[in-house]
Each structure stands twice: as C-alpha cells, then as structure tokens.
Amino acid sequence: MPALIETQALSKRFPSHVAVDALDLCVEPGAIYGFLGPNGAGKTTTLRMLLGLTRPSGGRIRVFGEDLAQRRESVLRRIGSLIEMPSLYPHLSGHDNLRATQILLGLPRARIDAVLDIVDLRADARRPAREYSLGMKQRLGLAHALLAEPELLILDEPTNGLDPAGIVAMRELIRELPKRLPLTVLLSSHMLNEVEQIASHVGVIRGGRLLFQGGIAALHRRFAPELRIDCDDRERAAALLAAMGLAVRDGDDALHVPLDAQPAAAINRQLVGAGIAVHALHPVRADLTRMFFELTDAGAAA
Amino acid sequence: MIPLHRLIAVELFKLRRTLALFVALVLPGVIALLYALMLAQRGKAFMGAPEQAWDALFQANLSGWVMLGLTLFIALEAALVVGVEHQHGGWKRLFAAPIDATRLFAAKTLVVFGLVLVSLASLWVWTVVFGNLVAWAVPSLAMPAGAPGPGSVLLLGKVAAACMLIVALHVAIAARWAAIAVSLGSGIVAMIGLVIAASSKWMKFYPWFFPLAAAQSEADRALATPVYAIGAVLAVVVVVAAARRWQARDVP
Numbered sequence: 110m111p112a113l114i115e116t117q118a119l120s121k122r123f124p125s126h127v128a129v130d131a132l133d134l135c136v137e138p139g140a141i142y143g144f145l146g147p148n149g150a151g152k153t154t155t156l157r158m159l160l161g162l163t164r165p166s167g168g169r170i171r172v173f174g175e176d177l178a179q180r181r182e183s184v185l186r187r188i189g190s191l192i193e194m195p196s197l198y199p200h201l202s203g204h205d206n207l208r209a210t211q212i213l214l215g216l217p218r219a220r221i222d223a224v225l226d227i228v229d230l231r232a233d234a235r236r237p238a239r240e241y242s243l244g245m246k247q248r249l250g251l252a253h254a255l256l257a258e259p260e261l262l263i264l265d266e267p268t269n270g271l272d273p274a275g276i277v278a279m280r281e282l283i284r285e286l287p288k289r290l291p292l293t294v295l296l297s298s299h300m301l302n303e304v305e306q307i308a309s310h311v312g313v314i315r316g317g318r319l320l321f322q323g324g325i326a327a328l329h330r331r332f333a334p335e336l337r338i339d340c341d342d343r344e345r346a347a348a349l350l351a352a353m354g355l356a357v358r359d360g361d362d363a364l365h366v367p368l369d370a371q372p373a374a375a376i377n378r379q380l381v382g383a384g385i386a387v388h389a390l391h392p393v394r395a396d397l398t399r400m401f402f403e404l405t406d407a408g409a410a411a
Numbered sequence: 412m413i414p415l416h417r418l419i420a421v422e423l424f425k426l427r428r429t430l431a432l433f434v435a436l437v438l439p440g441v442i443a444l445l446y447a448l449m450l451a452q453r454g455k456a457f458m459g460a461p462e463q464a465w466d467a468l469f470q471a472n473l474s475g476w477v478m479l480g481l482t483l484f485i486a487l488e489a490a491l492v493v494g495v496e497h498q499h500g501g502w503k504r505l506f507a508a509p510i511d512a513t514r515l516f517a518a519k520t521l522v523v524f525g526l527v528l529v530s531l532a533s534l535w536v537w538t539v540v541f542g543n544l545v546a547w548a549v550p551s552l553a554m555p556a557g558a559p560g561p562g563s564v565l566l567l568g569k570v571a572a573a574c575m576l577i578v579a580l581h582v583a584i585a586a587r588w589a590a591i592a593v594s595l596g597s598g599i600v601a602m603i604g605l606v607i608a609a610s611s612k613w614m615k616f617y618p619w620f621f622p623l624a625a626a627q628s629e630a631d632r633a634l635a636t637p638v639y640a641i642g643a644v645l646a647v648v649v650v651v652a653a654a655r656r657w658q659a660r661d662v663p
C-alpha cells in the first residue's frame with residue numbers, strides 16, 4: 110500500500126541552525142504514527158512543513174500520493190490539524206469558531222454538532238472561547254481539525270499543558286478516533302507513555318534527524334528483553350553479576366541483565382548464595398521510554 | 412480553491428462582537444453632531460440661503476469626516492480586521508486550510524472597504540438626523556425639514572472609490588506588522604502628511620488626499636476619474652504584493 114505521507118530528504122535550515130535534516134518520513138494509511146523527540150528535535154517544524162506553513166529548504170513532500178508544493182490546496186482539503194496551541198478566535202463562542210471554518214470550507218452545518226459531540230463540548234458550545242479552560246480549548250481545536258472529515262489528522266503535542274485528567278481524556282479521544290472514523294493520525298509528542306498507549310507506529314527524531322521509524326513491534330524487536338532483578342544490595346549484586354560475565358544495567362530501582370544470557374534460576378542461586386536477598390526476578394520488555402533514550406542518546410553521540 | 416465570496420462571508424462573521432461595525436456606525440455621527448452644533452450656533456453664516464442648507468451641511472460633514480476621521484478610521488478598521496489573525500494563531504489556522512493568499516487579502520481589503528462604505532452611509536444618515544433636529548430646534552434658521560439632495564449620494568460614491576488605494580495600503584501594513592501601534596501610527600503619520608502638505612502642488616499624488624479631493628467637488632474636477640482608476644489599479648497591486656510576501660515566508 111502506498112504511503113499516505115512520504116518525505117524525501119526533507120530539510121529546513123534556519124540561519125542559526127538546522128531544524129530538520131534530510132528526513133525520510135513514511136506514514137502508512139490507517140496508522141496512528143507517534144512522532145517522538147525531545148524539545149527542539151524538529152517535530153513541530155516537520156509538521157508545519159507537512160501543512161505548508163513552513164517552507165522546506167530542501168527535499169520533497171508527498172501526501173496522498175500528491176506533491177504538496179504543486180497540489181497544496183487539494184492536499185490540505187483532506188487534512189485536519191492541531192499545531193502547537195489551538196488557534197481560536199477568543200471573542201467568538203466555541204460553536205461560532207467552528208461555524209467560521211464551516212462557512213469557509215462550505216461544509217454542511219450539521220458537521221458542527223457532530224464534531225462537538227465527538228469532543229464532548231456541546232454543553233459549552235455557546236460560551237466565548239476566551240472563557241474555556243486549556244483542556245476545552247484543546248478539545249475545540251481537535252473538533253476544528255475534525256470538522257471537514259479529514260482523512261489525515263496531524264496533531265502536535267495535543268496534551269500539552271493539560272492536567273492528568275485532561276491528558277487521559279484526550280488520549281482516549283485520540284485512541285478512539287480511528288475506530289470511529291476512517292483516519293490516519295500523525296501525532297507528535299514527547300510524552301512517551303502516552304504515545305506507547307495509542308500509537309501503532311513510531312518515528313524518533315533528534316537534532317532534525319530520524320533515528321528510527323517503524324511499527325511498535327519492530328521497535329521492540331530492536332531492543333532485547335531483559336531480566337529485572339529486585340534485590341536488597343544492588344551494588345554487590347551488580348559486581349557479582351558482572352563477575353559472571355553479564356552486562357548489567359542499573360535503572361528503575363533494580364538491576365537488569367539480558368534475558369537469555371543465563372537461566373534466571375542460576376542467577377537467583379548465585380545471588381542468594383552470596384547472601385543477597387532477591388525480592389523478585391522477572392523478564393521485562395523494554396518500554397518506550399528506555400528505547401527512546403537509548404535511540405536519542407545514540408543519535409546525540411553520533 | 413475557496414471562492415472569494417466565502418472568504419468575505421467568514422471575514423464578516425468574524426467581525427461579530429468586535430468594535431469594527433460599531434466604530435463605522437458611530438464615529439461619523441460624532442462629526443455630524445459637531446457640525447450640527449456649529450450650524451445651530453452660526454446659522455446663516457454657516458449654511459448660506461435656507462434652500463442650500465442641506466447641501467452645505469452635508470458638504471461640511473463629508474469634508475470634516477474625510478479630513479479628520481477617515482484616515483485614522485481606515486487604519487483602525489484594517490488593524491481590527493487583520494489583527495484578529497495576529498492573535499492566537501489565526502494565520503496558522505487560515506493557511507493550514509486550502510486558502511489562496513491573494514484571495515484572502517482581497518477579502519480582507521474588501522471587508523475594510525465595505526466598512527468605509529458603511530461609515531459613509533452612516534454619515535449621510537446622521538446628517539439627516541442631526542440636520543432635522545437643528546431645523547426643528549432652531550426655527551429662526553428657516554431650514555426646511557428633509558435630507559441632502561441626490562448629488563450627495565454620488566459624492567459619497569466618489570469618496571468611497573477614492574479610498575480604495577489607502578484601504579489596501581493600510582490592510583497591507585496591518586498584515587505586515589502585528590502591533591496595532593504600527594497600524595494606527597501609520598494612520599496618524601498619513602493624516603499629518605495630509606495636513607502639512609495640503610497646499611503642495613504634488614498633493615494630488617498623495618493617496619490619502621484622494622478622498623479629500625473627491626469630497627471637495629472643485630478639487631475633484633481637477634483630479635477627475637482617472638485618479639480613482641489608477642488608485643483602484645494600485646490597490647490591486649498592493650493586495651497582490653501583500654499576498655506574495657506572505658507566500659514567500661513561513662506562516663507565524
């Protein structure tokens with residue numbers, strides 16, 4: 110299946126720095142693509158280039174198989190977006206903010222209530238947007254992005270600034286969207302657990318360069334599972350495990366060794382034999398946080 | 412591509428709950444009130460013969476509005492219509508949609524031009540309201556109840572046509588600089604220029620003079636229609652140039 114978004118050597122150079130460097134992004138139809146990177150990695154600049162808001166210094170962008178530079182208007186008609194903070198007219202009500210876009214795009218008026226229902230904002234739709242909480246503004250921004258029934262939804266840090274309840278609500282909303290609508294979602298974030306819970310694919314960017322891109326399963330394959338060891342004397346245990354020829358990693362209040370390097374029972378026997386109390390010993394899959402830091406640290410070192 | 416009429420409809424929709432329409436309706440009334448008070452006070456010295464009273468009052472109101480209010484009014488309206496995009500990421504919202512920048516700037520320019528038309532129509536209505544009030548309140552003037560003659564509407568049309576270029580210029584300035592101080596400052600500078608250079612022979616090439624020339628019928632004859640036509644053409648050039656500038660840079 111052809112990629113929905115495909116960039117080739119996409120670059121953006123500012124006078125002071127390179128924000129995006131030869132990026133080859135590939136987002137497949139139907140994916141929830143988590144675009145990960147630390148602050149200043151080039152995520153927002155990339156998303157802005159995909160929307161034609163920032164002019165690339167080099168490279169090509171194809172969306173829906175069409176060249177963005179040549180077919181900007183027909184491409185943008187099929188995209189909904191929420192970039193940085195929601196762009197709202199504060200003097201208008203939530204409903205009228207959507208009405209302005211509904212008039213602009215010549216959409217049926219019924220779409221306004223439909224998207225207000227999706228983001229659960231109908232009860233507050235007649236209040237001026239300036240009175241909205243940040244979470245409500247984000248939801249209104251998402252409603253705005255969904256108004257034209259887009260095939261592609263581009264969301265830049267959609268949970269930024271939200272309280273924990275708002276984060277959970279927004280995450281559930283995004284996770285449910287592709288089930289309710291035929292959508293592909295490209296979502297940038299630095300909240301790794303958030304992306305891990307909703308994304309089917311991830312791309313990791315640092316310093317404008319793409320360090321990894323693929324399915325979550327492929328990412329997990331790249332990072333071997335580990336044996337997590339909870340014990341009372343980590344320092345002595347680490348020395349003992351190292352003496353056994355194991356690569357030991359100390360993190361998350363426990364020791365970690367490669368899962369298949371030694372049988373767990375043998376490790377347990379050695380530690381207990383040395384007088385170290387072992388509380389727990391169990392295999393763990395690498396979480397996205399660890400994978401992210403290993404990738405980005407490697408990217409920084411390169 | 413989104414058609415121009417839809418862009419205009421959205422711009423008008425966004426003016427809800429703003430001061431733009433209020434200012435266009437009320438500000439000319441202040442000028443009309445001032446001249447009505449002068450008429451009441453100075454009587455025949457102001458209006459001449461009673462049968463000429465309406466035309467004299469209308470001419471005074473129009474000249475006063477164009478000289479004292481119109482330039483700043485256009486600068487303010489341009490700042491209001493365009494400034495709404497400078498705040499809260501409005502440009503980003505617009506240009507993430509399938510919008511053509513030239514049409515967008517044309518729509519904004521036409522909406523400000525529409526507000527100029529509203530202000531001129533409002534001036535005519537206020538002239539009628541305050542003129543009749545003076546006629547009723549000061550019977551010694553022997554001013555008949557009524558309204559300015561049909562020529563007044565033609566004069567308003569000429570003034571409006573003469574405003575096209577300065578409307579486009581102020582919209583371009585408001586789009587280029589986000590600070591409302593720049594928009595209003597440009598209006599103040601233009602108005603000072605109008606006052607300082609009013610007697611210069613080059614004044615007829617000063618865009619902010621065009622409406623004043625149109626308002627004063629004698630000068631209007633000297634300038635005549637080609638000036639308005641050139642102004643309208645230059646207005647289109649300004650709109651296209653402003654749009655091109657946007658297309659050549661990153662959206663803020």
